[in-house]
Ligand SMILES: C[C@@H](N)C(=O)N[C@H](C)C(=O)O
């Protein structure tokens with residue numbers, strides 16, 4: 001499997017066999033409501049250093065009864081371009097109620113919820129949550145993945161203490177192994193130092 005990838009990229013499942021994948025942009029359960037350009041298979045790809053660090057996160061969380069669940073990892077630039085063309089079609093509001101009820105889709109980039117030059121395309125950024133290791137049930141983060149609004153911000157206060165604690169469990173484990181959080185989205189982390197800080201890759205996810 002690995003031989004089809006550029007040097008220093010790996011399939012996350014090859015490094016973390018028990019990781020849970022729900023690759024949203026390879027299917028229709030996402031803010032566009034359609035599979036996104038460049039995603040040919042529901043697999044997660046990362047730079048090797050990021051994947052190795054993530055394996056340490058998984059090992060630590062597993063001891064606490066949790067398992068990582070990945071929603072997105074490496075994202076081809078053509079997928080980002082698809083996001084941009086989608087945002088330019090104001091008449092298409094198919095998934096507005098679920099993913100961006102309080103916002104105009106044309107503002108999602110300027111408000112920081114989607115990037116035209118995304119860390120995901122540099123290969124060391126990941127969107128993820130945690131689930132119960134045995135049941136696979138998602139841990140309550142006080143907001144859904146890719147909900148674009150203040151509820152997703154790390155400093156949002158109108159969630160329960162348990163939900164805050166759950167966000168902290170993920171954040172503390174990720175930061176311990178070199179992943180930096182993103183203030184606007186509780187699920188989005190970038191491994192530092194990035195092995196490809198200036199390269200926006202466009203190979204297919206397959
Ligand atoms: C679209 C969302 N999942 C995300 O990853 N947003 C950040 C800002 C990005 O596009 O890099």
Ligand SMILES: [Zn+2]
Pocket residue numbers: 072120125126127187188189
């Ligand atoms: Zn992200």
